[in-house]
Amino acid sequence: MINQDSIVALATPSGAGAIAIIRISGSEAITIGNSVFKSIKNKDLTKQKTHTLHLGHIIDDSKTLDEVLVSVFKGPNSYTGEDTIEISCHGSTYIQQQIIQLLLRKGCRMADAGEFTLRAFLNGKLDLSQAEAVADLISSDNEASHQIAMQQMRGGFSNEIAKLREELLNFASLIELELDFAEEDVEFADRTQFHELLNRIEFVLKRLIDSFAVGNVIKNGIPVAIVGEPNVGKSTLLNALLNEERAIVSDIAGTTRDTIEDELVIGGIGFRFIDTAGIRETKDVVESIGIKKTFEKIEQAQVVIFLFDSSEFKVSGLKLKIELEKIKNQFPLKPLVVIGNKSDKLSEIEIENLKSDIPEILMLSAKENIGVDELKNQLLSFVNTGALRNNETIVTNTRHYDSLLKALDEIQKVKFGLETNLSSDLIALDIREALYQFGLITGQVSNDELLGNIFANFCIGK
Structure with a gap:
């Protein structure tokens, strides 16, 4: 499957x-370059040592396109395992296109998405899980996702699976x-040791499977819905969390007619905050749509912040508790943070009374x-x-x-x-399937469709 043409x-x-x-x-990469x-x-690139830099010009016939630095990497000691060169030119889009078009005329073809990393995998420079970590590393946008991608790219996950x-x-x-010796009724595999191995494999698989809950959160961020009645400060809180004027703030109830989303990294973990329309009875058709979307966003969120105006608690406390219980009953498994906003308007005694009435409350301005x-x-x-720590x-x-779940089942x-x-031949079938699932993770078992699906998500040039 390895294509030897130059990309x-x-x-x-x-x-x-x-x-x-x-x-x-x-x-032909170095020859074409x-x-x-x-x-x-007057150096000949084909005669230069690997991992060397060379200053010169890119020439199209007699026309000089740019002064450049060319890096030479000879296979198998390169990222792809093939002969590779990298041309560092000035960043003009015109210069970039002129050089690429020249190289295409000289015999190169445009690389497909992820084809450099695909070649690294096919040439044994990376296993499949490490190759996938390259894409995760490129897309990492916080400390935690970067740390996980680096660990996987260095082979931490694949080494554990390979062992x-x-x-x-x-x-x-x-x-x-x-x-092969079924008629002689002999056992070569020590059943006690085999059982101990299976227990150890089961333990490791369960740990890896359980880690996905954290890993998925770190990779994709935690959606947090900010809900509450209109004009209690949801948009102001979002702006305070993000430290910018992202949401429209006014004293008019119902200003937020639609959901507003933005992201914040806290302690290396990404949180996606969703400021929703307020919850209340209304005859306004547009606002009603926003309120309906509020409950949809609560359904999608992993954490819910229920915000209310603490300075109005004496007047609307009963209604607030009803709304709070409604959310608790409808979403009993979701972590709920109850926040009394505008605490700067309350006295110390009023704050203590409010904490006594709602023990889990977090006072905030x-x-x-x-x-x-x-x-x-x-x-x-x-x-x-x-x-992670x-x-x-x-x-x-x-x-x-998915492969870990299937391997655990086998x-x-x-x-x-x-x-x-159970007879050895039936046990052998289940072992083969478990080995197959392990192989799918690292790429010891692969097919064109699987590789196509994985590398199609890469960017061009990687």
């Missing part, structure tokens, strides 16, 4: 910038050997930025960051999660087979 793509973001990098990889490059010291697969494969070989940091800490407490393997990829079938003295 080219812009490796830096499109658009004008200080510099741009154009990457070429393939069997040499055909358009004139070194200031389990190797141990299981050793026992599988012994089970398969028993089938979004306008004066009082209590905002305490809210951030409470939101962070909903995320189990223990595994301990540098444990965390699963973030849905494909890996391991449990093998355990049941051992405990019930």
